Amino acid sequence: MSVIEDDFDFIVIGGGSAGCLLANRLSADAGNRVLLLEAGKVDSYPWIHIPVGYLYCIGNPRTDWMYNTEADKGLNGRTLRYPRGKTLGGCSSINGMIYMRGQARDYDNWAKLSGEDAWNWDNCLRDFMAHEDHQKLDGGGDPKTGDNSRFSDLHGHGGEWRVEKQxxxxxxxxxxxxxxxxxxxxxxxxxxxxxxxxxxxFDVNQRSGWRWNTSKAFLRPAKSRPNLTLWTEAQVEKLTFARDENGALRCSGAQVNRKGQTVSVTARRETILSAGAINSPQILQLSGIGPAALLQEHGIEVLRDAPVGENLQDHxxxxxxxxxxxxxxxxxxxxxxxxxxxxxxxxxxxxxxxxxxxxxxxxxxxxxxxxxxxxxxxxxxxxxxxxxxxxxxxxxxxxxxxxxxLNPTSRGHVRIRSNNFRDAPMISPNYLATEDDRKVAADSLRQVREIMxxxxxxxxxxxxxxxxxxxxxxxxxxxxxxxxxxxxxHPVGTVKMGRADDDTAVLDPHLRLKGVSGLRVVDASVMPEITSGNTNSPTLMIAEKAARWILASQ
Incomplete structure (x- = not known):
């Protein structure tokens, strides 16, 4: 099997929600040569674009990784289907299209946990608004009152990410x-x-009755740029690394299986892992970054012992x-x-x-x-x-x-099943593992009865x-x-960001892998705690913020 080498300034792994936005932002400068890698196919499947088509995309290998959880004690031994988008647009191509940011306190808490004020609500709000295009601001004013000043302080218009009423x-x-x-x-x-x-x-990510995924929003306007290269059906086997004269570890790029052929690609500036809360920890573990005992069990050289794959949270x-x-x-x-x-x-x-x-x-x-x-x-x-x-x-x-x-206290994990990149990882959400979560479950069912x-x-x-x-x-x-x-x-948290002295954090507050240069993770896996709502739009906010940091780094 031949090996082809190619050089880029940036390699973005994963053409999903975060990856499409990053590819757009990083390639906006014609001087940056950007490669976007997506394991799935292009988003040409018709059911992706019809809103009710999620029924035909979830559980379909054309658009879904077809994952399942391990048997879960909190679910009385049941396993669950665990959909993850496998196509351009990622989960934004198969999800429920709900536009939801969460609560201000979520982001203020991230700022405290990371020691970085850029994560507080006021600063994150700017990143939400930077790409938002809210229908309510079409024409400039509220149809009833003509005044949208409060709404326009909280929402954006003219960005790529369309938000409409149902x-x-x-x-x-x-x-x-x-x-x-x-x-x-x-x-x-x-x-x-x-x-x-x-x-x-709910507000939804649709345009005139069609699903509005991140491929349409961010990738379509950038596809014609000569400095942006897109590879679909290109699954990363592992990241590649080199050491400098002092022994410091740097990510040099990735080894990619592209339609059956192994290809090595290198990144002069950064490799950005945006494969999601399940696939990002899998790729890191396959590459030698993760819990040492797990890697040794599967015969993988330990490059860095880190709690990659832990801290899994889900709704x-x-x-x-x-x-x-x-x-x-x-x-x-x-x-x-x-x-x-x-x-x-x-x-x-x-x-x-x-x-x-x-x-x-x-x-x-x-x-x-x-x-x-x-x-x-x-x-x-x-x-x-x-x-x-x-x-x-x-x-x-x-x-x-x-x-x-919204705020479960149970924590699960994602772990590789073998050293073969084709093998689905083991996903153990560990639902209802705490007394707090079991009490909230019982209280919530009683509340449903009260409303009804x-x-x-x-x-x-x-x-x-x-x-x-x-x-x-x-x-x-x-x-x-x-x-x-x-x-x-809504899986998140498996490659957690945090303070330098937080041993449970894999990333620093700017989403760089601790102890490794040239590698950043930008997707829902970086969340230290899950947001109080649907997680797709917060993932875009993370990518918007990260893009600015990446472009500012020399």
């Missing part, structure tokens, strides 16, 4: 929002002000299903061929209706109990139900009220189908959470 509503979801208000949750029209407490419809959502009466739900609307044909025709003609849906339309953020100092729960409410993701809709009208603990009991929902005669009203004790509800809960696809 293109449909449901009576039963409007009633759920009213019931939540009756339960003490105020309504909100902006989850992204730094305090996301409230109930309302576990508990799916409560309620049968309803006297209202439209997707179960009944799409329950026959005529209904499906009408749904297809509406999307074809108007780019609206169920085919324009994100997986979750209505959201809510609130406290699991009054002792909490902030909203620690997120609801995703859907006008549909099914036994498990990927299965057929139920044949009765129903809604699903999914709720997740409010007057606004009574016209629909809601009947609890899952988990079932017979389960009442904390112990029962926590066990039931393990039986019915699923990942909401």
């Amino acid at each position: 293109r449909l509503r449901w009576d039963v979801l409007d009633s759920f929002a009213d019931a939540a208000t009756q339960a003490g949750i105020d309504k909100t029209d902006d989850f992204n002000s730094g305090d996301n407490a409230g109930v309302g419809y 576990l959502q508990i799916r409560a299903v309620y049968k309803v009466k006297g209202t439209r739900t997707l179960n009944t609307l799409a329950g026959n061929m005529l209904g499906k044909a009408m749904i297809g025709a509406e999307y074809l003609l108007k780019r609206s209706g169920p085919m324009s849906m994100s997986p979750s339309q209505l959201g809510a953020f609130t406290r699991s109990d009054p002792s909490q100092t902030h909203a620690n729960l997120e609801y995703h409410v859907q006008p549909l139900s099914l036994e498990a993701f990927g299965e057929d809709l139920h044949d009765f009208p129903a809604i699903t009220v999914s709720v997740c603990n 009991s409010k007057p606004a929902m009574q016209p629909y005669q809601p009947e609890e189908y899952k988990p079932g009203p017979q389960y009442q004790s904390d112990e029962d509800l926590a066990k039931l959470a393990g039986d019915i809960a699923n990942t909401i696809f």
